[in-house]
Amino acid sequence: MDLTTITEIAQPRLNEPITDWRDGDAWLAGGTWLFSEPQPHLRRLIDLQSLGWEPLTITKNGLEIAATCKVAELFALEAPAGWIAAPLIRQCCLSFLSSFKIWNTATVGGNICMSLPAGPMTSLAAGLEGVCVIRQRDGNERRVAIEDFVTGNHQNVLQPGDLLRRIDLPATALQKRTAFRRMSLTHLGRSTVLITGTLSPHDGVFMLAVSASTDRPFRFSFPQIPDALGLRARLQREIPEFFDDVHGTPDYRRHMTFHFAEQIRRELGGK
DSSP states (O other), X not given: OOOTTOOEEEOOOXXXXXXXXXXXXXXXXXXXXXXXXXXXXXXXXXXXXXXXXXSEEEETTEEEEETTOBHHHHHTOOOOTTOTTTHHHHHHHTTOSSOXXXXXXXXXXXXXXXXXXXOHXXXXXXXXXXXXXXXXXXXXXXEEEHXXXXXXXXXXXXXXXXXXXXXXXXXXHHTSEEEEEEEXXXXXXXXXXEEEEEEOTTTOOXXXXXESSSSSOEEEEESSOOOHHHHHHHHHHHOOOOOOBTTBOHHXXXXXXXXXXXXXXXXXXXX
16 A cells, blocks of 8 residues: 655665654564555655564573564565574464465564554563563664563554564573464464463573463463463453454463463473
8 A cells, every 4th residue: 555645755775873763763574564555644665674683682691573564475484493492483474364475475574563452472482581672762772571561452552753673582491392382263263362371491491472362472481381371361361361362262262271281281282
């Protein structure tokens, strides 16, 4: 769709500070949502692709995913042998409600910044203890865990002029065993429930990340795999409500969340 109100496209260079943010500005990454509907309030687009950020960087500390990394690039990642959680990356990429054309344009950061309950990149980051690195308008950076970054349906902590720079996945999380469950009401449809679980081979810590059935991601950590009653009780106590839209009622989402959580608990060694 043509955005007829746009009068300027800025293309900053690598590490060039962007200090003149003003009303009517918008960041442009992949643009798959931005160009999908009218944006009458916008006047200028700031093209992030011109910054030339490396899409994926493997370090001793883990994986750095640039906000401009395309979904197709993330899917094609060849992970180190010790990262046994790597299959979770592809499982979440395959949870997109999109075609291969979108995969080659849509970005990881764009999906997270949309902050929709069913955003699969949000689910991935929640499952692997992701931290969002935010470049603020004044040039300083701050780090926010993904479960604190997304605050509700289509809501997050970004302030005008803030920019999601990258998502960091720690090596300790990428070395864990994982389990994955997803429900959609239609084949290749939007996720109604998406739950991941991890188990640390070092200290036995069990984590469960709940997304899509809630308006923001939740991650629950246990020093060891809990029993069935303990896990269910904590989910009931700490998830305030379940999301309601055409893809699933709150009661259905609640039921499937508890059902999948128990399946994951057993798969990772629970009794």
